[in-house]
Amino acid sequence: MRRWALAVAVLAVAWAAQAAAEGKWVKLAPFPDPSEEVYGAAAGGKLYVFGGLAPGWRPKGLVYEYDPATDTWTRKKPMPLASHHVAFAELNGKIYAFGGFVLPPSGPPAWVPIDNAWEYDPATDTWKALAPMPTRRGSPVAAVVGGKIYVIGGAGLHPGSTETAVHPARPHRALATVEEYDPATNTWRPRSPMPTARNHAAVGAVNGKIYVIGGRIGSAFVSTSSPTDLVEEYDPATDQWGALKARMPTPRSAVAWGVYGGRIYVAGGEVQNDQFLAAFRAFEAYDPATNRWISLPRMPVPRHGLAGAVVGRRLHLVSGDVQSAGAGGNTMVHTDAHDAFEFDR
Secondary structure, rough: OHHHHHHHHHHHHHHHHHHHHHHHEEOOOOOOOEEEEEEEEEEEEEEEEEEEEEOOEEEEEEEEEOOOOEEEEEEOOOOOOOOOOOOOEEEEEEEEOOEEOOOOOOOOEEEEEEEEEEEEEOOOOEEEEOOOOOOOEEEEEEEEOOEEEEEEEEEOOOOOOOOOEOOOOOOOEOOEEHHHHHHHOOOOEEEOOOOOEEEEEEEEOOEEEEEEEEOOOOOOHHOOOOOOOOEEEEEOOOOOEOHHHHHOOOEEEEEEEEEEEEEEEOOOEEEEOOOEEEEEEEEEEEEEEEEEEEOOOOOOOOOEEEEEEEEEEEEEEOEOOOOOOOOOOOOOOOOHEEEEEEEOO
């Protein structure tokens, strides 16, 4: 019994030492406009935060720039179409936005999937409309490989449906759709669908492969979906999806993520059931080279619907909600927290 207890203690100390060796949390300038459903991207050594969602599912269309050199935020021109659950990706200093949801033109609040695509130039603070996506969807993810942008998954309507919007009480579906956008020609083409249809996932590109992590299965809403821990690998060079990878230790959705040093870091997320409405503090990293996960020091503030992006040696995590939303009578609590994990390696 004593040997077993000693072994457990040794393992715990070893894990703590490994986690601490990865880096540390630092607190930075708070976000000026706390909100849920914000999204991050990095360009030109600065962090950009987009989106935001107000009560009644009203998209805010926020755009803020954070300068690490001065630890300050600057408000920029708003998104040309205020929308939420948009996918963002950076390529050659430009930031691209794909899909999302908007409010219906009339009637009760719901999520109308859109096909809009935009290019944002941080240098000039201007937006340009691009060729629309072939598929209307919200809550996809986007990743860059070889000068192309891959927009994966999301949620939308059933084929032939008479529904016009996504709602927890109305039929809709998670999507496996994969579409490739070429900024050089402003054109789209379909690619092989993802094996597991999902939305609210994380994504990262490492060594020419794309990894889709976690998310929601079955529905766009946390109250009517199932969180997943699945990790699937896509090779754009062959347009093939590989075998399942090591599962994420904590099944979750509505996370933030970033890629650094060949690893994909996943932070936060939410869970909801009859017992609790919660946000995660979990901070975990996937290494495609070893197909292994490691757990890292927990986030200072648990939250979901937060923005994340890597600038330099830091993964920035910005704003979000500190409890799960999506149930009637819920109180949504936004935080202005801006924490960054500073990598040691």
